[in-house]
Amino acid sequence: xxxxxxxxxxxxxxxxxxxxxxxxxxxxxxxxxxxxxxxxxxxxxxxxxxxxxxxxxxxxxxxxxxxxxxxxxxxxxxxxxxxxxxxxxxxxxxxxxxxxxxxxxxxxxxxxxxxxxxxxxxxxxxxxxxxxxxxxxxxxxxxxxxxxxxxxxxxxxxxxxxxxxxxxxxxxxxxxxxxxxxxxxxxxxxxxxxxxxxxx
Amino acid sequence: xxxxxxxxxxxxxxxxxxxxxxxxxxxxxxxxxxxxxxxxxxxxxxxxxxxxxxxxxxxxxxxxxxxxxxxxxxxxxxxxxxxxxxxxxxxxxxxxxxxxxxxxxxxxxxxxxxxxxxxxxxxxxxxxxxxxxxxxxxxxxxxxxxxxxxxxxxxxxxxxxxxxxxxxxxxxxxxxxxxxxxxxxxxxxxxxxxxxxxxxxxxxxxxxxxxxxxxxxxxxxxxxxx
Numbered sequence: 429x430x431x432x433x434x435x436x437x438x439x440x441x442x443x444x445x446x447x448x449x450x451x452x453x454x455x456x457x458x459x460x461x462x463x464x465x466x467x468x469x470x471x472x473x474x475x476x477x478x479x480x481x482x483x484x485x486x487x488x489x490x491x492x493x494x495x496x497x498x499x500x501x502x503x504x505x506x507x508x509x510x511x512x513x514x515x516x517x518x519x520x521x522x523x524x525x526x527x528x529x530x531x532x533x534x535x536x537x538x539x540x541x542x543x544x545x546x547x548x549x550x551x552x553x554x555x556x557x558x559x560x561x562x563x564x565x566x567x568x569x570x571x572x573x574x575x576x577x578x579x580x581x582x583x584x585x586x587x588x589x590x591x592x593x594x595x596x597x598x599x600x601x602x603x604x605x606x607x608x609x610x611x612x613x614x615x616x617x618x619x620x621x622x623x624x625x626x627x628x
Numbered sequence: 629x630x631x632x633x634x635x636x637x638x639x640x641x642x643x644x645x646x647x648x649x650x651x652x653x654x655x656x657x658x659x660x661x662x663x664x665x666x667x668x669x670x671x672x673x674x675x676x677x678x679x680x681x682x683x684x685x686x687x688x689x690x691x692x693x694x695x696x697x698x699x700x701x702x703x704x705x706x707x708x709x710x711x712x713x714x715x716x717x718x719x720x721x722x723x724x725x726x727x728x729x730x731x732x733x734x735x736x737x738x739x740x741x742x743x744x745x746x747x748x749x750x751x752x753x754x755x756x757x758x759x760x761x762x763x764x765x766x767x768x769x770x771x772x773x774x775x776x777x778x779x780x781x782x783x784x785x786x787x788x789x790x791x792x793x794x795x796x797x798x799x800x801x802x803x804x805x806x807x808x809x810x811x812x813x814x815x816x817x818x819x820x821x822x823x824x825x826x827x828x829x830x831x832x833x834x835x836x837x838x839x840x841x842x843x844x845x846x847x848x849x850x851x852x853x854x
Contacts, residue, residue, distance in 0.1 A: 476755055476758055476759075491761070495760065497759075502752055502753065502755070504770075504773075505774055505777070514760060515760045518762050
């Protein structure tokens, strides 16, 4: 993904990314303080927001192969299983039950498979959001502070799942965080952001 | 009190009362169904699109939410009377005419309620659908599915409003025995004749109908959470 001259003004805040290249198949960390513009950049990458100027070149990638995991995931008012298979149903893909069970096992959610999704704990909700994002094998996965505000056990579990999934899928990841700890070992590249611009 | 229960037993064999129950139910279900389709569509469109004068449209709709039923009845009457714009349809003093009047009353209520709920929920659902790769149609279906509890509530409110309405159905339907007499217009007639016990019994049947619909909605809501 190549971002060039990207501009977006939201209220008093102005984001300007002169140039950013995200090498495919790598795990990229996007680190910056609160208010640095990381979430706005992810929303622009996801197509949720339209830029005022500049371009995002997905290098042939369809926007449907991009997904975003927000800090507070939106869960459908249905079961854990139905949440996971939702992106597959959108694409008319028949869920592979063995694969779903494997993912649930990996996340430690096997017992909650038929449970009402909104009754899960916050850590479990993040894990479910993760499974739902990777189940359709997207090429670009954007994580907005997904690892923040989690208990150490859930954070470690999600990091482990990222590594396992990456070994299988070879996607490009952009992991946004306001803290650098624990991300160094996970990310192939770290990009710094401050006051709406890249620091690299 | 015994009088009420005796009458209660007998009422289900009286063709006039059975007809009033049937007409009330037909009118409420039809008007509620039409208003739901219109109200859900208008409410979601109003939330989704910005256009010049949108605030005025919202204010006008909110005003119509409190429109006196008798005014809606009068307008419908004028539209449906022989020399009115839709007089050729011959709907005056028929259930169809009553449904039209009820739809005029309920649709703004449905629209306003759906718009209010959608304004607080739909943006997040829309954003989520985008992250999942849903197209426009799939996004709308998901919004409706995710708002189903709110929509149930709107429909229950609309249904309750429809079965309890008397002013407009009296004007448009004419309270014709065995044809357009509803339970509420029957109660009104019984009151004018001083027959209070039977009026109360009919009112109880009306409340039971509303309770059953409410219970059914609650049951469906709880059913999909487990």
